Amino acid sequence: MKKRRMIMKIREAIPLYLQWLEKRGLKEHTIKEHKRFLFGAISHSSIINKNVNQLSLADVAELIEKGKEHGLYGSQRAICVFRQLLKFLKEKGIEVSLDWRDIKVPKVPAREQPVLEIDEFESLMANFPIFHKNAGARKMALCMRALCETLFATGMRISEALTLKREQIEEIEKKKELIIRGKGGDERKVFFSDRAIYWLKEYLKQRNDTSPAMFTNAYGEALKYTTAKSYILRFRKKLGLLEKKVKFHTFRRTLGTYLFDRGANLKDVQVILGHKSERTTLRCYIKWNERKAKKNYLRIMDKIGLNRAISD
Known part of the structure; x- marks a missing residue:
């Protein structure tokens, strides 16, 4: 041109x-x-x-x-x-x-990229007050439980999940997959587990609003990112997860780690997380490998025992 x-x-x-x-x-x-x-x-x-x-x-x-x-x-x-x-x-x-x-991009310290251990994830999920006596609080808790379960199961970004429509539950339940418009406007396929589908259905069963959005706030309006963010921050503090700086993107990283832990290969994880470049998935793998190496190191070296070191 x-x-x-x-x-x-x-x-x-x-x-x-x-x-x-x-x-x-x-x-x-x-x-x-x-x-x-x-x-x-x-x-x-x-x-x-x-x-x-x-x-x-x-x-x-x-x-x-x-x-x-x-x-x-x-x-x-x-x-x-x-x-x-x-x-x-x-x-x-x-x-x-x-x-x-x-124009060179300035170098900055590498960001901490926390992931949840499975017991931490389960603790977070179990503590949403889905049986709260207040109907509004109960509805919001169930919405957040369904949203977080979906983020972990699919690896979707929060921006992608908040565009889901209520009517799509039929296709999700039938096919256990869905075509979404992801980062940069590109289409990609995401997969749903039985567990995520269960919580989506449980949440939708108690909805009495007419909003077409899959996730809504306590007033039946489409859930906004800022509302969801403030809610998850409150629970992060309650569960003592402040140090891990748990954000919605943490569920996506946790899924990648969970898949690698259970033998998924790079190509599988690339497809599931919707990475355009294999290099992005490779960086996830390197991070996972570093965490795994540290765990193995501590498991082996901590057996030496402090008392023995002092007596020597």
């Missing part, structure tokens, strides 16, 4: 970029995260008023500094969003002075 020579400032490019993100059908949470840095670090730097064909690496350095105001991973995220913005402009044929591929 021939590049168009036109004067466009970054602040003029941002609305076009956001429109493009929305047309791609990205989830509300993803777009919100882009806006956080477009209207945060990027808008608060001198880049915002610069022409797209007058950018330099000095501007990138400034953006990295501005990104630090958004926490440990702020610089990394700000640069990733900026790279995506420049990539968008290039694909639209607009001449920019920086190639997005030449």
